[in-house]
Amino acid sequence: MKVKEGLLIGELSRQVGIPVGTIRYYERLGLLSPPLRTQSQYRVYSQAAQERLRFIQKAKRFGLSLDEIKKLIDLSASGVPPCASLKVMVKQHLNDLDRWIQEMVALRQELASRYEQIDALLPDSSTALTKVSYDSKICGLIERDNS
Structure with a gap:
């Protein structure tokens, strides 16, 4: 039996205070990288995913749209501050x-x-x-x- 490392989507949802459907939506938009999957295809999220969701929450408090947040994430991922x-x-x-x-x-x-x-x-x-x-x-x- 394989031990999971990370959080299942429900656990992640509770920890960051974001509904499960919203987390899936963020994945579809590319705001979150696709998570690893267990053998039974459950999503398993890393600490980085939790940090990314917290970043998104904080960025939304700046009044940023999800498109703007994605642009910031993409810039950062490409090495541009x-x-x-x-x-x-x-x-x-x-x-x-x-x-x-x-x-x-x-x-x-x-x-x-x-x-x-x-x-x-x-x-x-x-x-x-x-x-x-x-x-x-x-x-x-x-x-x-x-x-």
Whole structure:
């Protein structure tokens, strides 16, 4: 009987806090090398696989996509230090986040302005607005909007 060295997928899953299906998915994407197999074809993961999964978890906290993480792993595997690429990726995420925040602030201002208009027309939510409802199919407060 052959003694296994390493962790079965369920053990690895519990130790790193990643679902079994996600570990298999990472293998399919090439983020994890295919593990060794027992004679009965059970996957047996090394310490390196556990370290790689922990790296992936930490990299995701930087906001990196799995494609970006794979790029860093591939750079490292080819002998190129990936930290300069990480810097570029994080800067791009910061730029994207700043743009998204600006869009959300603009949306909030627009919604606040629309709410003020609605509140002026309909100060009590139980009030039926025949003037606004007239000639509308669903809600005249939306249908009369000209933007």
